[in-house]
Amino acid sequence: MSVLYQKIFKIYKRSYWLLNKYLEELKRDYFTHFALLLLVNGFMTVFQLGYLILRYRYLSDHTPVWYTMPWGDLQLDYKRNLFAIPIISFLFLALGVILMTLMKKIYLRFVPQITTVIITFANIALTYSLVRIVFISSIPFPTLIGYNYFQLLLPFVTSFALVFMLAPRMIKMAEERGIVTDPSVHAHPGMLLTKPTARGGGLIFTIGFLIVGLIFAPLTKPILGIYLIVLLLALLGLADDLQNTKARFKFVESPLIRLVLLFLISSLVLLFEIKIRFVGIPFGGIYSFNGYTLLTAFVSVFWVVTILNMLSWANGTDGAYAGIVGIACIFVALLALRFIPLPLEQIAYAKLAVIAAGASFGLIRYTWRPSRVLWGFSAMSAGAVLATLPILINAKVAASIMIILIPFIDALITGGRRILQGKNPLRGDRSHLHHLLIERGWSIQRIAVFYWGTTALFGLIGVLSPEKFTVITAVILSVIVAGVIILLNVQSSRKKQPLPPLE
Template sequence: MREYVLVCLIAACTTYLVCGMARRLALRTGAVARVRERDIHVKPVPYFGGVAMLGGVGASFFMATKLPFLGRNELIENDIGAVFIAATVICAVGVLDDLFEINAITKLAGQVLAAGLVVVGGVQMLWIPLPSTVISLDTSASIAITVFFIVLCTNAVNYVDGLDGLATGVVGIGAAAFFGYCYVLVADQNLSRASTASLITVAIVGVCLGFLPHNFHPARMFMGDSGSMLLGLLLASSSISLTGQFDSAPLQDGGQGLLPAYLPLVLPLAIVALPILDFTLAFLRRTYRGNPFWVADKQHLHHRLLERGHSHRRAVLLMYVWSGLISFGVALIGLTQFWWVAVLFIIAAGVVTVLTVRGNRQMKPSPRELAGKTPQRTEPRG
């Protein structure tokens, strides 16, 4: 655990310090969110938060390979090498988009390329747990499912990046829950606590902690597509590393029930539940209206919170609470299987639902003010 804490601190400190240089570089190159009538910021806000995050990831991965416990595992070294190369590619695609606004097809091609690099490096879905059995995937199915999941998570995190600090906090909270689950699971199964999934998730937590002081409202810089797509790829890679490579059969054979056996598959989806829900609703909404799914609108989940009168910070904090409730709740229910944990989860969900729906009608903004609360980029541009 001490080495994981050190990796997290290295990621956080490096990201925090590199943000200053990345911010200056963004201002010099013109990679900024321009001031428009519907934006909340009153002066140009630089992008390139993803560049700082990539620096934090690289520093934490390098440190991990030099530590006596994590550094002895050849599989981890191979996996994080492949993931870092893919992360560099996806970050570069995001930087190009921040600078030149590349079209959706080009961006998708870059995402598929990065996902393919993860697969080539050996991080891929190998089997899927089902009732009383585990389905082994052939090569073609394994590659297709892995690439699809990575691209899905990459775009889902990109879509939810609509308010200052929103994507950073949601992903960081989900990664913390996933790290806790990974660590407890391998310890319970008497496996090595050194795992690719744990290392990547703790690095995600670190870079999110390091970037959040620069990004929380009012943001001094935005992560841009370089950051949102980077976080999505890392989160998907860590999930696949555990879900696809951990054999859930011992959990089923051990008489612990199906729920713990399903957690390697269910928990990654729970972690990205809000981004994927937002992405799915946007796709259905725009398709129903006959619009391309990449064309921006102001009907995302965070926009709905603003419409109900929540302030910018309150809307973001509510999304944090929902993210933590879903991810930590699913993990605790699955690992403990105590009925009272499920009851507490239901009660907490009810309370948060009331707070979410209630809003503050007296502070409800006008349509013009609401438009002003919409950040410049809520999703991939095309």
């Protein structure tokens, strides 16, 4: 009887384990397809509405809408009724969100995939129909996207595709060689990992960035300098990844040694003429560093090292960093194309920015929770692009800061708090903004989307702000963001509660 009982218990235990595993897979599929549904279909709906508004004045008063009707006048309708197409797309999207929300409780296998595919194809058909109707029913109109913007598309898609296809192979290679972070072995106070995960995401970014950059961008002195800095930071990151498995790389574990190496690598900007020569001042005007060689050198190197560290500290949750870097690089590309007439070197810098954006977006699937790969210390290779390109495109410091405002202010407050508490500002803890949001019950996925959204919002403000108001706008936004983060820190210190388990 006892033997039978043991067998029944083993079967029950095995079934329970399989059921939990099955539910975890369903949850992962749900969040992946929900994000895909929301982003892709939301983009198509916004595109339809924007495209129709921009082309509306070129349309004939009556346009072919009802293709199911017999050929002739019966197919025509007032052009204002074309707005029904983006409305229908929005309703499809809303229906998908409702269904996916209901399925979060039911967990039916393959239903999220089927829902996402059906609604996405329906909206693709509606988008194609709208574009076709506009083309055949309009008087000649100027191109919506200028050539300078259009030529950025191929470098972006190429880097995205290369990184997207390269990542699984690099991840497998890292896992086979034991280049992983195991939360049970490699303890860190700010770590949010729950299972061993491969390292080297920054190296994957670097490979894609360098290969595509060499194909599409001219090899000028400043661009060569960016390539060298990105490569050296990736190699430093690789050494940090290997220090967990190889004793000869243990020296990289020291924060002080890392900082010294960062300053040495960042100093290369001076050899390749990547220098900050002026800064904007509030209410218009600039302060030039011409004639102050040492000051120019110090400010340039200090800027690069600061941005590298601040962005690196934002790399604390799955999916957030890839989106931050990708979105920020898009805005850097837009800033590079703002000149009239447009110098050729600015087009090259814009190409580098979109190549970096494509490489970052190519990693989102693999860094989304539950992540298959960590950026690791080589995340600074991506940060180097965001630290150096704004210098070359003569972007105001204030505009550059606004693009990465949340990571920037979070890093300042975190470093200041550690100093006030008598701690090493370079030593990690669990009081970054993403930790504070987790304390308030936010999921990792929600935090990632929050970082993406705020990067897009503040980046848009930075790009669209009039030149003379850029600095004051950055100051006002910084004060608001700092106030919110400080308030969260105060509330957290009062509660003193452990972080809730991650979903």
